[in-house]
Amino acid sequence: MTTCLIVDDSSTQRKIIRKIVEDASLDIVEAEDGQKALEVCENNMPDSIILDMYMPNMNGIEFLIALKDIPSPFKPYIIICSAEVDTDAIVLAVKSGADAYHCKSSDVNNLRAKINKLADL
Numbered sequence: 001m002t003t004c005l006i007v008d009d010s011s012t013q014r015k016i017i018r019k020i021v022e023d024a025s026l027d028i029v030e031a032e033d034g035q036k037a038l039e040v041c042e043n044n045m046p047d048s049i050i051l052d053m054y055m056p057n058m059n060g061i062e063f064l065i066a067l068k069d070i071p072s073p074f075k076p077y078i079i080i081c082s083a084e085v086d087t088d089a090i091v092l093a094v095k096s097g098a099d100a101y102h103c104k105s106s107d108v109n110n111l112r113a114k115i116n117k118l119a120d121l
Contacts, residue, residue, distance in 0.1 A: 003027045003044075004115075007037040007063070008052040008081070013104070017050055017081065017115075020108070024115050034058030038066050045072045050115070053082035053093065064096040079114055 004026040008014045014030050021028050029046060031037035035058040040046070053060040060080055080098040084090070090101050102111050 002048065003029060003046040005029045005031065005037060005040055005046040005049045005076070007031045007034065007049060007055070007060075009033055009055040010052070013052065013081075016108075017111070020112050020115050021050070023112070026115075034060060034063030034066070037063055038070075041067060041070055041072075041076075045070065045074070046076050048077040048079070050079045050081050051098070053080055053084050053089065060098075061092060061096050064093070064098060068097065079111075081111065 004021050006014050006017050006021065006028060008017065009032050018028055018030070029040055031040055033055045037049070037051070038058065051060045051063065058066070060082070064078070078098045079100045079102055080093040081102045081104060083104045085103055093101055100114055102114055
């Protein structure tokens with residue numbers, strides 16, 4: 001089964017995303033910041049990651065950069081999920097390794113569609 005790592009410092013956001021990911025029948029692992037997410041990836045690289053941009057200890061961009069240093073036979077599919085709508089921030093996320101970007105204020109069905117694609121990977 002496909003594994004999805006949900007990384008967000010907000011437990012409420014993790015619960016919202018968890019419900020959508022569960023509906024897509026993916027196995028779920030959670031982390032509340034980039035540092036803890038990096039530890040998860042070092043132990044067992046997930047198939048996909050839904051990642052908040054701004055978190056304490058290690059933000060999403062720092063996580064993406066550090067993730068590249070972890071030896072793995074594959075790269076997980078990464079969706080940045082953030083309230084940031086600045087084009088420069090989105091470009092930076094993609095250049096740092098994100099595959100997709102979702103604005104938290106967008107329709108939840110948009111995120112659901114992106115997550116459903118993860119099940120097909």
